[in-house]
Amino acid sequence: MELTELGKQAKEAARFLATAGTDQKNLALQTMADALIARTAELLDANRLDLADGEKNGLSRAMLDRLSLTEQRILAMADGMRQVADLPDPVGRVLDETVRPNGLRLTKVAVPIGVIAVIYEARPNVTADSAALCFKSGNAVILRGGSEALRSNTAAVRIMRDGLRDAGFPADCVQLIEDTDRETTKVLMRLNDYVDVLIPRGGAGLIRAVVENATVPVIRTGAGTCHIYVDKDADLTMAVNITVNAKTSRPSVCNAAECLLVHRDILKTALPLLASALREKGVELRADPETLGYTPGAVPADESDWGREYNDYIMAVHAVADVGEAISFISRYGTGHSECIVTENTETAERFLREVDAAAVYHNASTRFTDGGEFGLGAEIGISTQKLHARGPLGLRELTSMKYLVQGNGQVR
Amino acid sequence: MELTELGKQAKEAARFLATAGTDQKNLALQTMADALIARTAELLDANRLDLADGEKNGLSRAMLDRLSLTEQRILAMADGMRQVADLPDPVGRVLDETVRPNGLRLTKVAVPIGVIAVIYEARPNVTADSAALCFKSGNAVILRGGSEALRSNTAAVRIMRDGLRDAGFPADCVQLIEDTDRETTKVLMRLNDYVDVLIPRGGAGLIRAVVENATVPVIRTGAGTCHIYVDKDADLTMAVNITVNAKTSRPSVCNAAECLLVHRDILKTALPLLASALREKGVELRADPETLGYTPGAVPADESDWGREYNDYIMAVHAVADVGEAISFISRYGTGHSECIVTENTETAERFLREVDAAAVYHNASTRFTDGGEFGLGAEIGISTQKLHARGPLGLRELTSMKYLVQGNGQVR
Numbered sequence: 001m002e003l004t005e006l007g008k009q010a011k012e013a014a015r016f017l018a019t020a021g022t023d024q025k026n027l028a029l030q031t032m033a034d035a036l037i038a039r040t041a042e043l044l045d046a047n048r049l050d051l052a053d054g055e056k057n058g059l060s061r062a063m064l065d066r067l068s069l070t071e072q073r074i075l076a077m078a079d080g081m082r083q084v085a086d087l088p089d090p091v092g093r094v095l096d097e098t099v100r101p102n103g104l105r106l107t108k109v110a111v112p113i114g115v116i117a118v119i120y121e122a123r124p125n126v127t128a129d130s131a132a133l134c135f136k137s138g139n140a141v142i143l144r145g146g147s148e149a150l151r152s153n154t155a156a157v158r159i160m161r162d163g164l165r166d167a168g169f170p171a172d173c174v175q176l177i178e179d180t181d182r183e184t185t186k187v188l189m190r191l192n193d194y195v196d197v198l199i200p201r202g203g204a205g206l207i208r209a210v211v212e213n214a215t216v217p218v219i220r221t222g223a224g225t226c227h228i229y230v231d232k233d234a235d236l237t238m239a240v241n242i243t244v245n246a247k248t249s250r251p252s253v254c255n256a257a258e259c260l261l262v263h264r265d266i267l268k269t270a271l272p273l274l275a276s277a278l279r280e281k282g283v284e285l286r287a288d289p290e291t292l293g294y295t296p297g298a299v300p301a302d303e304s305d306w307g308r309e310y311n312d313y314i315m316a317v318h319a320v321a322d323v324g325e326a327i328s329f330i331s332r333y334g335t336g337h338s339e340c341i342v343t344e345n346t347e348t349a350e351r352f353l354r355e356v357d358a359a360a361v362y363h364n365a366s367t368r369f370t371d372g373g374e375f376g377l378g379a380e381i382g383i384s385t386q387k388l389h390a391r392g393p394l395g396l397r398e399l400t401s402m403k404y405l406v407q408g409n410g411q412v413r
Numbered sequence: 414m415e416l417t418e419l420g421k422q423a424k425e426a427a428r429f430l431a432t433a434g435t436d437q438k439n440l441a442l443q444t445m446a447d448a449l450i451a452r453t454a455e456l457l458d459a460n461r462l463d464l465a466d467g468e469k470n471g472l473s474r475a476m477l478d479r480l481s482l483t484e485q486r487i488l489a490m491a492d493g494m495r496q497v498a499d500l501p502d503p504v505g506r507v508l509d510e511t512v513r514p515n516g517l518r519l520t521k522v523a524v525p526i527g528v529i530a531v532i533y534e535a536r537p538n539v540t541a542d543s544a545a546l547c548f549k550s551g552n553a554v555i556l557r558g559g560s561e562a563l564r565s566n567t568a569a570v571r572i573m574r575d576g577l578r579d580a581g582f583p584a585d586c587v588q589l590i591e592d593t594d595r596e597t598t599k600v601l602m603r604l605n606d607y608v609d610v611l612i613p614r615g616g617a618g619l620i621r622a623v624v625e626n627a628t629v630p631v632i633r634t635g636a637g638t639c640h641i642y643v644d645k646d647a648d649l650t651m652a653v654n655i656t657v658n659a660k661t662s663r664p665s666v667c668n669a670a671e672c673l674l675v676h677r678d679i680l681k682t683a684l685p686l687l688a689s690a691l692r693e694k695g696v697e698l699r700a701d702p703e704t705l706g707y708t709p710g711a712v713p714a715d716e717s718d719w720g721r722e723y724n725d726y727i728m729a730v731h732a733v734a735d736v737g738e739a740i741s742f743i744s745r746y747g748t749g750h751s752e753c754i755v756t757e758n759t760e761t762a763e764r765f766l767r768e769v770d771a772a773a774v775y776h777n778a779s780t781r782f783t784d785g786g787e788f789g790l791g792a793e794i795g796i797s798t799q800k801l802h803a804r805g806p807l808g809l810r811e812l813t814s815m816k817y818l819v820q821g822n823g824q825v826r
Contacts, residue, residue: 241823
């Protein structure tokens with residue numbers, strides 16, 4: 001189908017959805033969740049075809065694992081939808097209310113954005129997840145998943161659309177682009193008449209392609225090169241705990257730490273402790289000339305190690321003269337995701353919190369907390385690293401826009 | 414100078430500005446305002462050169478008027494800067510605060526966006542205006558004004574930069590691109606490493622060029638095709654007042670009305686009143702076949718009249734069956750700026766307010782109120798018609814982003 005046709009249908013569905021009641025939307029989410037479970041066999045069949053092709057095409061084991069559906073994973077998908085149903089409706093919140101001197105009553109209310117396009121990679125659970133979050137926030141969604149998961153995604157969307165119809169909603173609240181050709185995706189990125197915002201969920205390559213090609217508004221997500229700065233006034237036990245957790249609890253995610261900055265005065269005491277704890281977890285350390293001698297087992301870092309997102313058991317190590325130099329280093333090499341200082345010195349911590357420009361700035365806690373669930377948003381569609389609209393975890397509220405209602409009794413200007 | 418050089422300097426200045434105190438910023442705004450007045454002669458000299466070239470190049474009288482500076486207009490520019498100094502500082506506001514079950518304290522605070530680029534057309538007062546709003550909200554600004562006003566803008570920026578230096582700020586908080594070549598402007602639109610947001614202030618052509626070419630995040634402004642829907646339950650005197658005000662109080666601006674929708678049941682009673690009041694103000698009416706007979710002096714409308722921004726003493730007239738059809742018409746032809754219903758029926762009004770998707774939806778008041786000053790924001794840098802980040806008048810708050818401060822005592826995940 002032509003993308004403009006999909007766009008028109010989405011816009012039409014969005015108009016319906018914008019004024020739907022909370023109970024009605026929650027019921028539809030439950031109906032979709034029920035349908036996913038009831039039709040588990042259909043989903044697994046489709047997934048088997050994707051997996052067979054994936055093996056034939058030499059996908060890595062990690063990729064095949066992310067692609068694969070099981071009964072349990074389908075239960076988890078359905079469960080995720082039910083959790084979104086339980087979250088408060090972000091639409092209709094009164095954000096501001098004033099009466100002007102001339103008697104005009106202004107009410108700023110949260111409204112859906114309209115049509116959201118989501119481009120993502122191989123995991124089919126993202127399909128249900130994105131659909132649920134966009135739907136609950138009153139937005140029609142156009143999904144474009146990875147080609148490797150096409151049959152799985154097609155089945156999941158078919159089932160969810162049936163659920164929507166059963167619940168009295170237009171099926172076009174959720175649509176999937178079945179043509180995963182790159183050119184088609186570029187057309188989607190320029191569908192300004194129909195797409196109100198595009199959210200890419202994926203690696204650096206996808207984000208770059210979107211930033212380069214999109215003319216529709218984009219919320220950039222992901223891409224985290226996070227730093228841990230261990231200050232001279234740090235509690236070293238805490239510094240070790242936080243660094244090990246931020247680096248190794250899940251190295252493949254965007255809130256994992258990539259680079260360790262250490263105050264020059266404590267290289268001798270802090271680095272051997274940090275290095276041995278990290279090496280115990282299998283982390284390869286890449287140290288600058290100044291830290292190399294204090295970092296047992298480290299290899300020399302080169303210029304390309306600064307600002308690099310390894311997504312792996314690798315960490316760069318760099319000495320800094322003070323908190324000011326740490327802030328400058330982060331300003332130069334960070335991606336504005338999550339940055340952390342470990343220190344017992346309140347003044348130093350306050351300066352770091354104030355001056356570091358990132359979605360989340362931490363004092364004495366692991367960067368791994370930058371997450372919709374951990375922040376109390378309930379669920380997230382990604383983590384924004386841009387400055388417009390929303391920054392940090394994107395929950396339901398971040399999927400809304402606003403409008404002014406202006407009520408008068410004949411006022412003219 | 415190379416744009417990347419300008420970008421680097423802006424980013425550096427923005428880092429300084431981000432942590433500047435309110436008093437310090439207000440003092441700098443006063444210093445800049447003083448400097449503009451003290452150096453009135455220098456500004457007028459520069460402006461005279463622009464005006465002479467403008468006349469030689471055959472600019473219209475209206476254009477020359479917008480371009481021209483006088484002592485009084487310079488006073489007004491300075492006054493505008495002082496008014497911005499008097500507004501509350503939007504930076505540092507606490508937007509949200511929570512303590513998570515694990516003891517992590519999350520504080521969401523407003524921070525500057527960073528570097529804002531503003532592209533605008535011929536009026537030199539926009540130079541001071543944009544500089545003041547961006548500066549107060551803690552953002553470095555890169556200005557690109559129209560070539561017709563280049564000498565005036567260069568003088569104004571030189572004077573403001575001197576004022577910044579005198580007040581202890583980096584002059585690069587405010588920079589002007591002196592090369593007004595189109596290709597250079599395109600480079601600016603793609604300066605993703607340095608520009609956090611681009612705000613185009615100008616006509617439909619500029620906005621289109623920006624949407625088409627920009628890879629940096631954009632806040633789209635302007636472009637208003639506003640409708641007045643006169644319902645069958647309208648107070649006709651009020652309907653006439655509002656329509657005449659919305660159309661004729663300033664036809665060239667984006668919150669002026671362009672199209673009159675009238676409920677089918679009252680064509681005979683309402684249209685002659687509306688038409689004669691509008692014609693008295695010199696408005697040309699373009700009516701659809703159904704309304705033509707009831708609209709004395711109107712000419713037939715054609716398809717191109719729907720959704721058209723005349724910015725002139727012209728108004729389209731169209732009959733609708735009911736509020737639902739009015740909403741559909743607006744959904745199809747509106748630009749999401751300001752839309753108005755005139756009715757005494759609360760239920761009908763509520764439906765209109767709920768279902769119309771626009772930055773400002775009015776009940777019984779003129780669309781001309783969509784304005785930063787009228788909405789109580791103090792000043793505005795434009796009116797956003799997009800759904801992301803900010804919608805409606807863009808005041809100081811809308812020129813900020815946010816970040817999460819996360820304070821712990823060793824929490825790991």
